[in-house]
Amino acid sequence: MDSQRSILIIALAFVSFLLWKQWHQDYGPEPVTQQPQAEQLDHSGDLQLSADAFGPQPTATTPVTSQATAQSEQVVRVETDVLQVEISTRGGDIIGLKLSEYELTKDSQTPYVMMRRQTGFDFIAESGLIGRHGPDDKNNTDERPLYQVSQSNFKLTADQQELIVPLQYQHQGLQIEKRFIFRPGQYDVGVEYHISNQSDEVRVVQNYQHLLQTIDGGKDSSFFMPIYRGGAYGTDADRYKKYKFKDMQKRNLSIPTQGGWAAMLEHYFVTAWIPDQQADNKLYSLIDRGRGVIGVLGPVMQLQPGEQTVIATTFYAGPKIQDNLAELANGLDLTVDYGFLFFISQPLFWLLTLIQGFVGNWGLAIILITIIVKGVMYPLTKIQYESMAKMRNLKPKIEDLQARYKDDRQKLGPAMMELYRKEKVNPMGGCLPLLLQMPIFLALYWVFVESVELRHAPFMLWLQDLSAPDPWFVLPVLFGASMFMMQKLTPMTVTDPMQRKLMMWMPVAFSVFFIWFPSGLVLYWLVSNLISLAQMLYIYRGMEKKGLHSRKA
CATH class of the missing domain: 2.70.98.90 (Beta-galactosidase; Chain A, domain 5)
Incomplete structure (x- = not known):
């Protein structure tokens, strides 16, 4: 596996496809028929x-x-x-x-x-x-x-x-x-x-x-x-x-x-x-x-x-x-159509309203439910980041095997699997936790889009309607900055120039993409990224103390 970022691109593309497909089925143009x-x-x-x-x-x-x-x-x-x-x-x-x-x-x-x-x-x-x-x-x-x-x-x-x-x-x-x-x-x-x-x-x-x-x-x-x-x-x-x-x-x-x-x-x-x-x-x-x-x-x-x-x-x-x-x-x-993940969206909405009942502000409720969701998913996040770090540390040995068996693909596969077994690394360890988190992402998306309780709900300062886009684009820009920081903490291992350029421009692309999203949803993603940054620093610091991780690998 060349890079966990390739998996991330595929996962994001898959999520985008699901959203587009659901939108096209429910809200797409209606043909004129007799x-x-x-x-x-x-x-x-x-x-x-x-x-x-x-x-x-x-x-x-x-x-x-x-x-x-x-x-x-x-x-x-x-x-x-x-x-x-x-x-x-x-x-x-x-x-x-x-x-x-x-x-x-x-x-x-x-x-x-x-x-x-x-x-x-x-x-x-x-x-x-x-x-x-x-x-x-x-x-x-x-x-x-x-x-x-x-x-x-x-x-x-x-x-x-x-x-x-x-x-x-x-x-x-x-x-x-x-x-x-x-x-x-x-x-x-x-x-x-x-x-x-x-x-x-x-x-x-x-x-x-x-x-x-x-x-x-x-x-x-x-x-x-x-x-x-x-x-x-x-x-x-x-x-x-x-x-x-x-x-x-x-x-x-x-x-x-x-x-x-x-x-x-x-x-x-x-x-x-x-x-x-x-x-x-x-x-x-x-x-x-x-x-x-x-x-x-x-x-x-x-x-x-x-x-x-x-x-x-x-x-x-x-x-x-x-x-x-x-x-x-x-x-x-x-x-209140939460789509095919309604069985996840409904408990999340219940929790969101419960929190809002205590704090009295939907923006604060979004922040708190994000902290809870990220906390519950922390074991998966830990597995994901540790697997990505171990795969990055194995990069020199993987490149050595690829050079040794460059003309014999049949021997390369077993040799790679033996390396993973010996080093106790699961090549899918960073992908599976991400895929397991995707339903939560989609379910929360529909909660924020469909819930009338968020319509015209104020947060603070310039954010006076969580169901509308950020009028000053502050949240999308901060989201892009947080995504850029996450990239800095996980240096690229891909060698393909096109993939490297694509990854470099992803924060900018997503910032522009999120300009049209409801500010409540962008607030969730921004807080989620900030928590992920904190978790990433904590996990990597612990691995470095054990000698299992090097950011310069």
């Missing part, structure tokens, strides 16, 4: 589906999707301590939603906008009743029902534990009240249908709820700060699965499940419909006028004359706070 053949648009522009679009049903039922501009509608505005919501009386849909506790940009004093209906871009939450007698069924009407409401503004006051926003509608003998239930400090909203059959005949309805978002537009992503914008769902068989817009364009989703959920994701935030978790539901998706739709279809319900019933679902729109999401539905917390 809509599925099962979908047709009638003369009014409303979506029509084939009879099997939702799978076998008692009747061919199709929800009517809202137009961007609907006549005679009112907008009901609801304000709580954490939400600002706009509800259209046309269908009782949520057409606007802001998060009062999250700023659009750092120190902007402007609430983060999650949902909106505007020219050229829609992101709304629709829900309704279809079926033989459903007011939202395409077979019954050409437009969504127009609900009646007693007032246009509602506000959850400090002394209220619950705010109910009721909307009323009558249809074919059915008295329908659609209720939105808000509670203080909560991003989940109860959405209930209180239905009373006041006719003399059986009435059949089926509830649905879906999220509708324009496919083109609203995307702001890069390799260094990936932002997935698209669908996701969970079933009783598959707790979490992304369903991108390009997947919706290829085929309509149709999955029966008990419980389940359907969502739209956008980096730190999630919007989701959570139906009755004990009911037999069906998840579906479709494309409607350039807008992706993903939702949940509930079971068919028959109401006898005079019978009353309540259909309850939950709507969530807010930050990806894992504990809160886990309570709402199985797998919804996995929308």
Whole structure:
């Protein structure tokens, strides 16, 4: 083995490849494809589906999707301590939603906008009743029902534990009240249908709820700060699965499940419909006028004359706070997507939040978790550096063997292995510990990128947002300097001029590379390098005392 640095280059290249591959799969460009053949648009522009679009049903039922501009509608505005919501009386849909506790940009004093209906871009939450007698069924009407409401503004006051926003509608003998239930400090909203059959005949309805978002537009992503914008769902068989817009364009989703959920994701935030978790539901998706739709279809319900019933679902729109999401539905917390190393990222995130709870600063928490991780991995680090030092000390003997058997490669291999055995050196001793540390590196990367708790979190001095790049490039430059110092402590043994130049320029390349990374992540790497320098000095000093290491070797 010529040099452990060659292994380091391969390892870093491998890590970069994994990151690129994951980003390309999740956030890469979405090709424009034609809509599925099962979908047709009638003369009014409303979506029509084939009879099997939702799978076998008692009747061919199709929800009517809202137009961007609907006549005679009112907008009901609801304000709580954490939400600002706009509800259209046309269908009782949520057409606007802001998060009062999250700023659009750092120190902007402007609430983060999650949902909106505007020219050229829609992101709304629709829900309704279809079926033989459903007011939202395409077979019954050409437009969504127009609900009646007693007032246009509602506000959850400090002394209220619950705010109910009721909307009323009558249809074919059915008295329908659609209720939105808000509670203080909560991003989940109860959405209930209180239905009373006041006719003399059986009435059949089926509830649905879906999220509708324009496919083109609203995307702001890069390799260094990936932002997935698209669908996701969970079933009783598959707790979490992304369903991108390009997947919706290829085929309509149709999955029966008990419980389940359907969502739209956008980096730190999630919007989701959570139906009755004990009911037999069906998840579906479709494309409607350039807008992706993903939702949940509930079971068919028959109401006898005079019978009353309540259909309850939950709507969530807010930050990806894992504990809160886990309570709402199985797998919804996995929308905090740590990738294939989630089983490592989740304990690391738990430890990070635990530390932050004590120190009260996310930057200090990052420094402390770095010290803990490096301390736990110290035995591997010791093996790595000792192996690199021993291999460097063997360089003269290795060069002698290479000169002796330069024309006989078959004898060179056994001679090298005999030398390693005699000197008690493992040629892979410096590589394996590095490879074992790589999953920690990747897991922490996704923790820092995905955790909403780090969004706009200040550290100190000029670092006032750990989720954003360092505005003064101080951390990337310090990282490059620390990497240069580590190179000085481990002189090069490679003889190839190209490799030597590559290694010399690596600190500069990584400093430039890290300019676009979140400052919290660069802070972790800088502290990790500083600890590695201290560990390297300590290990080499101990080896020199035993006569096992010479920096001039």
